[in-house]
Amino acid sequence: MSETAIDVRHLTRRFGGFVAVDDLAFTVRRGEIFGFLGSNGAGKSTTIRMLCGLLKPTSGTALVGGVDVASDPEGVKQRIGYMSQKFSLYELLTVDQNIRFFAGIYGLNPQQLAERRRFVIEMAGLAGRETTLARDLAGGWRQRLALGCAILHQPAILFLDEPTGGVDPLSRRQFWRLIDALSSDGVTVLVTTHYLDEAERCHRVALIHAGKLAALGTTTEVKGIFKDRPIVEIRADQPVEAMRILDASPGVEKTSLFGTAVHAVLRGPSVTTEDVRTLLHDAGVSVDVVEPALPSLEDVFLDVVDRAGGAAA
Amino acid sequence: MRKALAVGRKELRQIARDRRTLLILVFVPAFFLLLYGYALNFDIRHVLLAVEDRDGTPQSRAVVSAFVNSGYFDLAASVYDPRAAERLLDLNDARAVLVIPEGLAREVGNGRTATVQVIISGDNANTATTVMGYASSILRTASSQVSPGAVTMAPPVTVEPRIWYNPELRSTLFLVPGLIAYISMITAVTSTALSIVREKEFGTMEQVRMAPIGTLSYVVGKTIPYFVIALASAALIILASMILFGLPMRGSWFALLVAVSLFLVGALGTGLLISTISDTQQIAFQLALLVSLLPTIMLSGFIFPISSMPRVLQLVTYVVPARYFLIALRGIVLKGSSLDTLWIPLAALVIYAAAMLSLASVRLAREHA
Numbered sequence: 292m293s294e295t296a297i298d299v300r301h302l303t304r305r306f307g308g309f310v311a312v313d314d315l316a317f318t319v320r321r322g323e324i325f326g327f328l329g330s331n332g333a334g335k336s337t338t339i340r341m342l343c344g345l346l347k348p349t350s351g352t353a354l355v356g357g358v359d360v361a362s363d364p365e366g367v368k369q370r371i372g373y374m375s376q377k378f379s380l381y382e383l384l385t386v387d388q389n390i391r392f393f394a395g396i397y398g399l400n401p402q403q404l405a406e407r408r409r410f411v412i413e414m415a416g417l418a419g420r421e422t423t424l425a426r427d428l429a430g431g432w433r434q435r436l437a438l439g440c441a442i443l444h445q446p447a448i449l450f451l452d453e454p455t456g457g458v459d460p461l462s463r464r465q466f467w468r469l470i471d472a473l474s475s476d477g478v479t480v481l482v483t484t485h486y487l488d489e490a491e492r493c494h495r496v497a498l499i500h501a502g503k504l505a506a507l508g509t510t511t512e513v514k515g516i517f518k519d520r521p522i523v524e525i526r527a528d529q530p531v532e533a534m535r536i537l538d539a540s541p542g543v544e545k546t547s548l549f550g551t552a553v554h555a556v557l558r559g560p561s562v563t564t565e566d567v568r569t570l571l572h573d574a575g576v577s578v579d580v581v582e583p584a585l586p587s588l589e590d591v592f593l594d595v596v597d598r599a600g601g602a603a604a
Numbered sequence: 605m606r607k608a609l610a611v612g613r614k615e616l617r618q619i620a621r622d623r624r625t626l627l628i629l630v631f632v633p634a635f636f637l638l639l640y641g642y643a644l645n646f647d648i649r650h651v652l653l654a655v656e657d658r659d660g661t662p663q664s665r666a667v668v669s670a671f672v673n674s675g676y677f678d679l680a681a682s683v684y685d686p687r688a689a690e691r692l693l694d695l696n697d698a699r700a701v702l703v704i705p706e707g708l709a710r711e712v713g714n715g716r717t718a719t720v721q722v723i724i725s726g727d728n729a730n731t732a733t734t735v736m737g738y739a740s741s742i743l744r745t746a747s748s749q750v751s752p753g754a755v756t757m758a759p760p761v762t763v764e765p766r767i768w769y770n771p772e773l774r775s776t777l778f779l780v781p782g783l784i785a786y787i788s789m790i791t792a793v794t795s796t797a798l799s800i801v802r803e804k805e806f807g808t809m810e811q812v813r814m815a816p817i818g819t820l821s822y823v824v825g826k827t828i829p830y831f832v833i834a835l836a837s838a839a840l841i842i843l844a845s846m847i848l849f850g851l852p853m854r855g856s857w858f859a860l861l862v863a864v865s866l867f868l869v870g871a872l873g874t875g876l877l878i879s880t881i882s883d884t885q886q887i888a889f890q891l892a893l894l895v896s897l898l899p900t901i902m903l904s905g906f907i908f909p910i911s912s913m914p915r916v917l918q919l920v921t922y923v924v925p926a927r928y929f930l931i932a933l934r935g936i937v938l939k940g941s942s943l944d945t946l947w948i949p950l951a952a953l954v955i956y957a958a959a960m961l962s963l964a965s966v967r968l969a970r971e972h973a
Contacts, residue, residue, distance in 0.1 A: 343814055365816050373814040377807035383621040384614065395610020396817045424621075 296321045296448050296479035297342065301351035304337050311337040313502035314351070319481060319495075321447075324474050326493030327483040328592065334502040335483045339450050342481070344368050356447050372446035376453035378437035382426035386417055386436060389425055390443065397444040411439030414469060431462025438469065442478075449473065451482040455489065467492055487588040496588070498595050505595040510588060517556070517586040517594075520544060523564050524584040525553045528577050536574045542566060547593055554590060607817045611825025615799065619829065629795055629833050630840070633787045637841045640783050641776070641849055648734045652680040654689050654698035661709035667720060670746035671702060676738045693725050700724045700735055769938045777852075780845045781933040782906030785926040787841055788864070789871050789900050792834040794892040796827060796875030801888040804879075819968050827872050834868045854940030862943060863932040866953040870925045871896070873960025880967035900926040928952040 297319040304312040312334045319325040329335050340346040342355055344364030353360045356370035380389050390411055394404045412418055415435035420428070428436065434454065442449060451470075455463045467489065474480055474494075482493065490496050491510055498506040498513065506513045527533040530553050534546040537555050542562040546555045555567060568581045619625055653671060657664050671677045680698045683689050692698035703721035711718040722739045726732045769777075803809040812822065842860070845851040853860075874895060882888040900906060903917065904926035910918055921927050928949035935941035935949075943950070 345810075345813060365818075368814060368816040371814070373811070375807055375810060379807040379811035381614065381618060381808060382806070383618045388614070388617055392610055392614040393815070395613070396607050396812060396815045398607060398816070 294321050295319070295354075296323070296356060297325075297481065298354040299342075299351075300353070302338070302341065302348055302353050303350045304334075304341060304346065305349045310502050312341070312348075315499070315502075315504055317497055317504065317507055319479055321479055322474055322477045323495065324470060324480045324482065324493045326490045326496035327481060327499065328487075328490055328496055328588070329483075329499040329505075330596070333499050335499060336452060337502075338499070339373075339452055339481070339483065342367075343371055343373055343450055369444075370447050372441035372444070372449045374437050374441040374449075374451050374454055376456045378433045380425040380433060380437055380440065383424065385422045385424055386412075386428070387421040389436065389440060393440040394443050399444060407443045407445070411436075411443060415439045430458045431465065434458050434462065434466060435469070438466070442473070446478070448479045448481070451480065453483055453485065455484065455486065463489070487592070490588050498592060500595055500599045503599075505599065506591065513588070513591050514586045516591060519559060521557050521560060521562070522584045522586050522590060523555050523557065523567055523581055524549070525555060525567065525571070525581050526551065526579040527553065527571065528579075533571055533576050533578070536571060536576060537567070540570055542570075545597065547590075549589070554584060556590075556594070605821070608821040608825035608828075611817075611822055612828050615826060615829045619833070625795065625799075629791060629837060633791050633837050633841050634844060636787045637783055637844055638848070640786075641780060641845070648731055648738070649676055650678050651676055651700055651735055651738075652698045653677040654681045654683055654692045654701045655679060656683050656686065656689050656701060656703045658684075658706040659704050659708040663709040663712055664704045666749060667704060667708075667743070667746050668702065670742050670749070671739075674738065674742050676735075676742075689723070693723070696725075698725075699731075700739070702739075776849050777938060778934075779907070780849050780851050781930055781937065782901075782904065782926075784838065784841055784845060784933065785867070785904065785929050786897075786900045786906060788834060788838045788868060789896045789926060790893070791837055792830065792868050792871035793875040793878065793896040794889060795834070796830050796872045797878040797882070797888040797892045798885055799830065800826060800876065800879035801882055801885050804883060805885060819965060823876065823965065823968065827876065830875075831865075831868060831872055834872070835865065838864050838868065851937060853937055855936035855942065859936050859941075859943045859946070860933075863929060863936060863946070863950065863953070866950060866957060867925060867929040870953055870957035870960055873957050873964055874925075876964035877960055877967065880964055899924040903927070904930055906930065923956075925953060925956045928956070 295318050297317075299318065300316050302312055302315040303310065315334075315338060327335050327338070337346065341348050341360060342353055344355075344360050344367035347364075348361055355367045358366040358370065360367050381392065384392065387408075390408050391404065394407065399407065412421065415432065415438070417423075417432060417436060417439075420432070425433065425436065438451075438454070455466055458466070463486075470480055470482070471492075482489075484490055493510070495507070495509050496513060497504060506516070508515075525533055525537075530548060530551060534548065534553055537543045537546045537553070542558055544556040544558050546553055548554075557567070564581050564583055568578060571578050571581075619629070655668050655671075657668060668679075672679050677700070681688075681692060683692065683701075686703075689698070689701045689703070693701060701721075701723040703723065705719065705721070708718045708720070720743060722736070722743075724732045724735050724739070800809070803812070842851075842864075846853060875892065878888055878891045878895065882891055899920075902908065903910075903913075903921045903924045905921070906926065910921050910927065913921070931949040932941075932946045932953070935946050
């Protein structure tokens, strides 16, 4: 198998007059954990559905495991595993029956079934719970069982659509360890997520906004858009008032609220932390802390959305 | 095929664990049968009869007892005053009044015709017509007994009606096949539609569609369990109809199996088609009721004869599968018709089933694009 697992070129999907995915292009290497980020309705799910062969692209091509999704969707389905945010299991079937069903529709023979069943039960930590109904499993177990059912047929490429929604932090951590293990076995993982801390665990991320690719690269590379625009974090008694003052200042590009702190993006390295402090002090806002901050993915994300919105306006 | 089996096995396991569905599939049909079978009866018995006998002779009493002994009338009261009879009718304590005029015995004895009055409460036109029919037929019989010696001139031509297949004209025999069609249709349509829409709601449908399993395998695997269950349920209600309502079986069991199977495949296809249109179980359920309940009751000839419908409605009945199933079912159980005489309705059922299944497959396949 070639080193490129997913190759997307000019991928576009229209629903009537609405362009859900607009001229998307990226590649994912074999064994890579590729994060797909974007707000709701940005086009993530539409893209995944096209890559899984469920939805035909309006134009452009996508090769998944070397197979064209438009011309051979069934061939794609053989090579991929898919797990959605709903952990779609059959509630009224037991753990074991769910595994047997998915093995059945993937066409596993009895020997493969026995082998993979053992693997999945062990991986998901479900030993001794084989006869528990899926609906009686707690979130973390359900999630790992759903993952197990998605990889019964040992797919080379795995699509995870917001796989950690509604799961406690410990289970999330455990889940990511499984993802890492799969990746080191050579499985390519394309994952969408809202959790930006999870995005940090991806080898590379793609930020998608309004159907377009807004940023692509390692998290460090993506954060590079702030290279010439330092970010300072301000903790003040009146954060909203502080934002109003900073937004009016020529040295500040924009501000955003992060919890109780304010992040201000400065216009170039010539503006300093000290300038910001003085500005606020002169305006009568009492300031606790003003310090340089490293850009987070959230900063990147907001910046991307801002620019797209600004361009449109 | 192995994949279809996996789907079928899963479906059966789910049904087995889902008490509610199982209950709906097995017991609700039986319950419906009992409910409708006993309530839906156009034969009228135990009509409350008030008698006003102004003659008081053995002859007049013979007329009264002919009424009471017929089994259709129950003697509610004997009155001697027309106003009392009217009051009984108003209070609904009597549904009919038999008035025998004074001098009945004398008139009959003299070889003349006497007139007896029957007053029937006409608030239910259907019942009234039927009761009138009973009354005249009882009187005809009674009058020959009352005046055995009377010389009557036989009319040169008489009609002697014979009713075949259901000589007692019991409406139950006519209605029960309709019930069987109606109950089977509803059960099969709703259970299939709901089972697929449920998968859409839970997201398992999407998960399955991500797997390399063809539409055909999925549909086959999904419908076979429901076909088996619907068939069992139909067998149950047919047997119950025979035991409880005396439905005869004059034809062959094989012919019956063929007719029922064809009808059920069409019904399952309808359920499948509905599931491709609806996104929630609620919509699916309502659609299922709409397309199975109303046409099967109103437009199949279950209760209302198709030949007396307006032309437009008659045309509509051609796409109601129960219409053809009823012809076949009544033919087989009541008349002992064989398959070759029923080929037209059976062919219609085949066409209906094929149409439903292909429409559903086209829609299912389109969802993939």
